[in-house]
Amino acid sequence: MDNKKRTFIQAAAALLQNAHITGFFTGTIYDGRIKNICVPGLNCYSCPGALGACPLGSLQNAVSAWKFRFPFYVLGFMMFFGAAFGRLVCGFLCPFGFLQDLLFRIPFPKKLRTFRSDGYLRYIKYAMLLFMVIVLPFSFKFTPFFCKYVCPSGTLSGMMLSAADSRLRELWGWIFTWKTLVLVAVVVASIMICRPFCKYICPLGAFYAVFNRASAVRIDIDREKCVNCGACANVCDMAVNPVLTPDHAECIRCGKCVSRCPHGALCFTCFSKPVRVRGFGEK
């Protein structure tokens, strides 16, 4: 994967989902009809620039409603993105994932690709999805637990809004302090580890991970071309071995393995048909 091209797509996606530029200066949020629509990535709808609705926030809002109704609308959006792209959303369309990628570029003496308890920590995000997004909001009404106690995207939005509106700064309390600590931890970790939030915490990534095996867009491997050189596994920031499992739940479809493969054994596919895009692994 040509890094510049991918960075461009990520930047464009982040900008498109946060195109309400005036909000950053006025401290207001967009209140138009586009907010009927859920965006694919983690993007707080209280971000001054946000044009769409956050799928996680919307899901928690639906689940925690006093009169519970099965959230067809929000789940439909999330399922569609999952079925179409799987965790390609994480790799290309999520603004918070993009932020982590930028932070990981900051030089640091010891970058960690994986470590001892890495495998176990990956399951935390599924627990986040189950408990913080579904069970707890359902049990304790009107409280979006993940948004309220964890989501660093919301904290960033709060900081941006507070910068423009001093009245919000006066309301800061222990929750804001706690969430700021979470945000700082994610930022610091992102410099040392690639995508720590995506790997260990993000419930949206956990949701899309379930669809990775059967999404329309996948990474497939041509076993006849593959010589098991290990180049793809060595370059993967998510510690996935594409030779063993090209549609692994942890794969964010960044395409680095596709570009790295010296024999062209890996490629993006859409409904099993190879998709050759200039700069995305073409030799």
Added chain:
Amino acid sequence: MTGKRKNMLTVVLMIISALFVAVGVLMRQNLPVLFKAVRICLECIGIG
């Protein structure tokens, strides 16, 4: 799972998701999404 089965599953999932969105719109579930999204979520930004 073979590629063909994966593709079939993908299509089924996409149809179901589209139906979910359509049912959601008929049930007016888009309105709570909109109403929540157009107001500053104090819980989300760490204040509420």
